[in-house]
Amino acid sequence: MTSIKDVARIAGVSVATVSRVLNDKGYVGQNTREKVEKAIKETSYKPNEVARSLFKKQSNTIGLIVPDIMNPFFTELARAVEDMATKLGYNVILCNSDGDKDKEQAYLDVLKQKYVNGIIVSSNTLTALQVEELNVPVVSIDREISKGLPTIVVENKKGAVMATRFLQNKGCRRIGHIRGSYGVANAEERYEGYKEVVSKEPWFRESFIVNGDFDMQFSIEATAELLSLHPEIDGIFAANDIMAIGAMKAAYRLGRKVPEELAVIGFDGIKLSEVMTPELTTIVQPIYQLGETSTTMLISLMEQQPIEQTYYTMAVELVERKST
Amino acid sequence: MTSIKDVARIAGVSVATVSRVLNDKGYVGQNTREKVEKAIKETSYKPNEVARSLFKKQSNTIGLIVPDIMNPFFTELARAVEDMATKLGYNVILCNSDGDKDKEQAYLDVLKQKYVNGIIVSSNTLTALQVEELNVPVVSIDREISKGLPTIVVENKKGAVMATRFLQNKGCRRIGHIRGSYGVANAEERYEGYKEVVSKEPWFRESFIVNGDFDMQFSIEATAELLSLHPEIDGIFAANDIMAIGAMKAAYRLGRKVPEELAVIGFDGIKLSEVMTPELTTIVQPIYQLGETSTTMLISLMEQQPIEQTYYTMAVELVERKST
DNA sequence: TTGAAAGCGATACCAG
DNA sequence: CTGGTATCGCTTTCAA
Numbered sequence: 191m192t193s194i195k196d197v198a199r200i201a202g203v204s205v206a207t208v209s210r211v212l213n214d215k216g217y218v219g220q221n222t223r224e225k226v227e228k229a230i231k232e233t234s235y236k237p238n239e240v241a242r243s244l245f246k247k248q249s250n251t252i253g254l255i256v257p258d259i260m261n262p263f264f265t266e267l268a269r270a271v272e273d274m275a276t277k278l279g280y281n282v283i284l285c286n287s288d289g290d291k292d293k294e295q296a297y298l299d300v301l302k303q304k305y306v307n308g309i310i311v312s313s314n315t316l317t318a319l320q321v322e323e324l325n326v327p328v329v330s331i332d333r334e335i336s337k338g339l340p341t342i343v344v345e346n347k348k349g350a351v352m353a354t355r356f357l358q359n360k361g362c363r364r365i366g367h368i369r370g371s372y373g374v375a376n377a378e379e380r381y382e383g384y385k386e387v388v389s390k391e392p393w394f395r396e397s398f399i400v401n402g403d404f405d406m407q408f409s410i411e412a413t414a415e416l417l418s419l420h421p422e423i424d425g426i427f428a429a430n431d432i433m434a435i436g437a438m439k440a441a442y443r444l445g446r447k448v449p450e451e452l453a454v455i456g457f458d459g460i461k462l463s464e465v466m467t468p469e470l471t472t473i474v475q476p477i478y479q480l481g482e483t484s485t486t487m488l489i490s491l492m493e494q495q496p497i498e499q500t501y502y503t504m505a506v507e508l509v510e511r512k513s514t
Numbered sequence: 515m516t517s518i519k520d521v522a523r524i525a526g527v528s529v530a531t532v533s534r535v536l537n538d539k540g541y542v543g544q545n546t547r548e549k550v551e552k553a554i555k556e557t558s559y560k561p562n563e564v565a566r567s568l569f570k571k572q573s574n575t576i577g578l579i580v581p582d583i584m585n586p587f588f589t590e591l592a593r594a595v596e597d598m599a600t601k602l603g604y605n606v607i608l609c610n611s612d613g614d615k616d617k618e619q620a621y622l623d624v625l626k627q628k629y630v631n632g633i634i635v636s637s638n639t640l641t642a643l644q645v646e647e648l649n650v651p652v653v654s655i656d657r658e659i660s661k662g663l664p665t666i667v668v669e670n671k672k673g674a675v676m677a678t679r680f681l682q683n684k685g686c687r688r689i690g691h692i693r694g695s696y697g698v699a700n701a702e703e704r705y706e707g708y709k710e711v712v713s714k715e716p717w718f719r720e721s722f723i724v725n726g727d728f729d730m731q732f733s734i735e736a737t738a739e740l741l742s743l744h745p746e747i748d749g750i751f752a753a754n755d756i757m758a759i760g761a762m763k764a765a766y767r768l769g770r771k772v773p774e775e776l777a778v779i780g781f782d783g784i785k786l787s788e789v790m791t792p793e794l795t796t797i798v799q800p801i802y803q804l805g806e807t808s809t810t811m812l813i814s815l816m817e818q819q820p821i822e823q824t825y826y827t828m829a830v831e832l833v834e835r836k837s838t
Numbered sequence: 839t840t841g842a843a844a845g846c847g848a849t850a851c852c853a854g
Numbered sequence: 855c856t857g858g859t860a861t862c863g864c865t866t867t868c869a870a
Contacts, residue, residue, distance in 0.1 A: 193847055204857045209849060216850085217855050239627040240573060241847030243564045244862050249628075251607070258593070260785070265589050269582070272610055281624065283575070284608040286596055300605065303563040304573075406789070435789060442791055461584070465730070465759060467766055467791055517863055528841045533865055540866090541839050565863030568846045 192233040201229035212237060243305050252488060253301035253309040255285040255294060262460040263430070263477060264312070267331070270481025271310060278489050280307065291315040302326055307492040310484050311335075314374050327491040331484045333375050340491060340500040342484045346376045349473040349506040350383025353427045353455045356471075360514050362425030362453055364393055366416050368402040368409050368437055370429040377404070380429045380457060398423070402433040409436030410443075417444060424452055425514075431456035431463045431472055438466065438513065453514040468512035475506050516557040525553035536561060567629050576812060577625035577633040579609040579618060585756070586784040587801060588636070591655070594805025595634060602813050604631065615639040626650055631816040634808050635659075638698050651815040655808045657699050664815060664824040666808045670700045673797040673830040674707025677751045677779045680795075684838050686749030686777055688717055690740050692726040692733050692761055694753040701728070704753045704781060722747070726757040733760030734767075741768060748776055749838075755780035755787045755796055762790065762837065777838040783831075792836035799830050 194212075198205045203222055210216045211226045218226075229235070243249040254271050256264040268284065275282045283306065285297040294313055298320070301309055308327040318336035321328050329340040357365050367384045370377025381399070388394045400416045402409035409428065413436060417423060428434035434456030438448050446452045448468060456463060459474025483502060490497045518536075522529040527546055534540045535550045542550075553559070567573040578595050580588040592608065599606045607630065609621040618637055622644065625633055632651040642660035645652050653664040681689050691708045694701025705723070712718045724740045726733035733752065737760060741747060752758035758780030762772050770776045772792060780787060783798025807826060814821045 194849095195847080205848080206850080206857055206859090207855090210856090213849080219855055222856080236623060236627050238568075238629075238847050239624070240564060240567045240629045241862090242849080244562075244568050244847080244864090245849050247862075249564060251628075254608075259583070259596070260589055260593050265584055268608065269584050269610060272583070272608055276609075281607050281609075281628070283605045284578075284592065284596055285600075285605075286593060299560060300563070303560050304575075304605070305562075305564045439789075439791065462786065462789070465763075465786070465790075467763065518865095519863080529864075530841055530843095530866080531839090534840090537865080543839055546839080562863050565846090566865080568848090568863080569865050571846075 191238070192235045193238065194235075197226065197229045197233060197235050200233065201225045247305055248307045248492075249305040250279060251281045251283055251304065251306045252485075252492075253283045253285060253297065253306045253311075255287050255297050255309065255311040255313065257289040257312060258286055259284065261432070262462055263332075263458050263475075266460065266477040267312075267481040270478040271485050274482045274485035275489075278485075280489070287313065289314065295320065298324060308488045310488055327488060329484050329488045329491070331480060337501075340487060342480055342487070342502045342504065343376070344475045344480070344504045345506050346379035347383040347386075349457060349475075349508075350380040350427070350429075351387055352383075352506070352508050353457065353473050354384050354387040356508055356510075357425040357427060357453055357455060357514065358387070360425070360453055364420065364423045365398070365425040365427060366420065366423045367399045368412055368416070368426060368428040368433045369399055370402065370404045370433070372401065374404070377429055384427055402428065402436065404430055404433065406432045406436040406439075409433035410440045413437040413440035414444065417441070417446065426452065426454050428454065428456050431458040431460045431470060434470055434472065434513075435462065435466060438468075438470070449512065449514050455514055459509065464511070466513075471511045471514040472509060473506045474509050476504055480504060515562070516559045517562065518559075521550065521553045521557060521559050524557065525549045571629055572631045572816075573629040574603060575605045575607055575628065575630045576809075576816075577607045577609060577621065577630045577635075579611050579621050579633065579635040579637065581613040581636060582610050583608065586786055587656075587754070587782050587799075590784065590801045591636075591805040594802040595809050598806045598809035599813075602809075604813065611637065613638065619644065622648060632812045634812055651812060653808050653812045653815070655804060661825075664811060666804055666811070666826045666828065667700070668799045668804070668828045669830050670703035671707040671710075673781060673799075673832075674704040674751065674753075675711055676707075676830070676832050677781065677797050678708050678711040680832055680834075681749035681751060681777055681779060681838065682711070684749070684777055688744065688747045689722070689749040689751060690744065690747045691723045692736055692740070692750060692752040692757045693723055694726065694728045694757070696725065698728070701753055708751055726752065726760065728754055728757065730756045730760040730763075733757035734764045737761040737764035738768065741765070741770065750776065750778045752778065752780050755782040755784045755794060758794055758796065758837075759786065759790060762792075762794070773836065773838050779838055783833065788835070790837075795835045795838040796833055797830045798833050800828055804828060 198208045287294045312332045331342050334341045369381045400412040402412045456472035463470035463472050518529045522532045534542045611618045636656045655666050658665045693705045724736040726736045780796040787794035
């Protein structure tokens with residue numbers, strides 16, 4: 191690999207000068223500049239990013255920590271983050287934490303040791319302290335770590351209210367809820383939204399709510415249980431699309447027709463929701479945009495650019511399809 | 515951030531000594547070692563990976579270049595690669611090439627500049643020359659770049675033969691094929707497998723094959739076209755699951771019942787295939803294992819360990835579900 | 839068994 | 855406008 195020294199020697203100048211033309215910084219005479227550029231071309235020289243990083247204490251890399259890239263929500267998010275990062279000159283290191291506290295901390299440590307410029311993270315367990323100790327810009331996505339930290343979330347409660355009302359307007363008399371994991375902020379918010387709409391209904395009882403743990407398999411079981419306990423249920427709001435799909439599968443197995451006998455609505459708007467038969471009605475989040483926004487925000491933070499806003503609550507939208 | 519110098523100063527030794535205990539290399543007296551370890555603990559010192567990388571010309575990072583992480587096949591692959599890489603002490607930089615030659619080359623360049631230890635890539639356009647010029651270990655996955663290069667693929671042709679025969683055994687009299695993109699090796703191989711089984715059939719004509727471009731939307735259209743041209747078709751082999759799902763959707767829209775009137779079989783075994791209703795019969799590839807194997811192989815290559823084999827053809831398996 | 843010092847490949851300050 | 859050089863943080867001879 192040719193280094194800056196080689197280029198300098200070939201061009202007959204000092205490394206300082208080569209560095210100047212490389213970074214287009216400081217004065218360089220017209221024809222020395224040309225000599226250098228010629229030498230660069232000839233050797234097809236590419237600066238060593240690691241050496242640069244060592245000096246700059248930045249590696250033009252950002253870390254992305256998600257629970258599991260296999261979750262379609264995070265897949266799309268990752269794609270958006272990577273697209274935007276590349277566009278702005280950064281690479282992204284992918285980290286799957288499985289929501290595990292220790293793994294998260296381990297990733298945080300090595301990312302820091304690698305001089306990443308910033309980190310995008312989706313975590314329930316991370317504390318504000320942990321993040322501040324890092325001394326690296328962090329933006330939290332999908333889940334808030336602390337009010338003070340840069341965060342991008344969506345209108346979870348509002349979306350849940352929309353979903354539940356929608357079911358009512360469609361004529362559902364008894365609406366059940368498959369909730370997400372306990373302790374996960376967005377699961378709680380969606381739960382609250384549902385509750386707000388139905389809590390004053392005379393029929394309502396806590397047993398209309400079951401935990402699906404944001405997992406399809408769990409949701410199938412939870413739905414089966416829910417439906418056997420309350421056969422009168424004619425509408426289900428699931429806290430995410432995966433669970434909604436699970437609910438539809440359970441209904442299918444029990445011989446309950448969707449949407450004729452049972453309406454199902456989800457939350458997220460993952461691609462999968464359009465692929466199902468029947469296609470899933472859902473509260474769609476602007477997932478790709480979440481990723482883009484978090485990345486541009488992170489990069490502004492990293493580059494110390496003036497920043498308008500560090501807490502975004504993105505709007506959600508109800509998309510009606512065939513399952514309701 | 516505390517550096518090796520700080521640790522040395524606190525422990526009252528030289529940086530060389532600290533380095534020795536850090537890497538457990540060379541002689542270190544028992545009690546100096548203890549002093550150093552104490553200092554490390556106290557300061558919770560973590561070596562700077564970038565400085566290390568500069569010296570070693572390796573960054574403990576591997577690059578993963580895939581066309582698009584949103585394709586479920588690559589999502590699962592990425593997860594496997596990241597899992598195994600982490601287990602062995604490496605991070606992974608994620609790159610989405612969209613199958614674009616220039617993007618691929620750009621990623622290759624910056625990965626090299628970042629001193630990645632190795633690269634896993636899935637590409638149709640990359641040439642053996644490009645890879646050799648890199649001077650970085652590369653393993654090609656899902657698609658062969660050249661016979662000489664480390665590669666992991668699956669039994670595409672055999673799988674296609676299995677799928678087509680299976681349809682015949684299920685009683686299908688006219689079998690159509692939704693093929694993958696032209697010029698993509700695995701699409702061609704699957705096409706050949708199909709052809710091998712049906713080419714001597716009296717009814718067979720080239721028009722029983724349409725191009726779905728490995729895309730769901732394309733497949734929907736292609737299937738509709740195929741079915742209107744040859745309404746007698748009672749079985750479809752799609753070159754991947756996404757397209758098989760597209761075919762089922764098209765059938766659904768045309769009012770053709772799957773599997774009663776039309777049997778559909780896919781290829782890949784993505785998670786999605788189990789989620790569909792009806793669940794998709796498919797040729798499953800050991801996707802996760804592909805990722806694991808490619809990673810361990812790459813790392814063996816990187817670490818110059820003796821390596822048994824550099825060209826794997828993994829077995830596929832027919833999993834019968836409800837769509838046939 | 840330990841330390842001094844020469845890199846690794848770039849950047850940026852300070853002279854000239 | 856250009857060059858010399860210290861520096862980033864770590865590893866590895868080479869001597870002592």
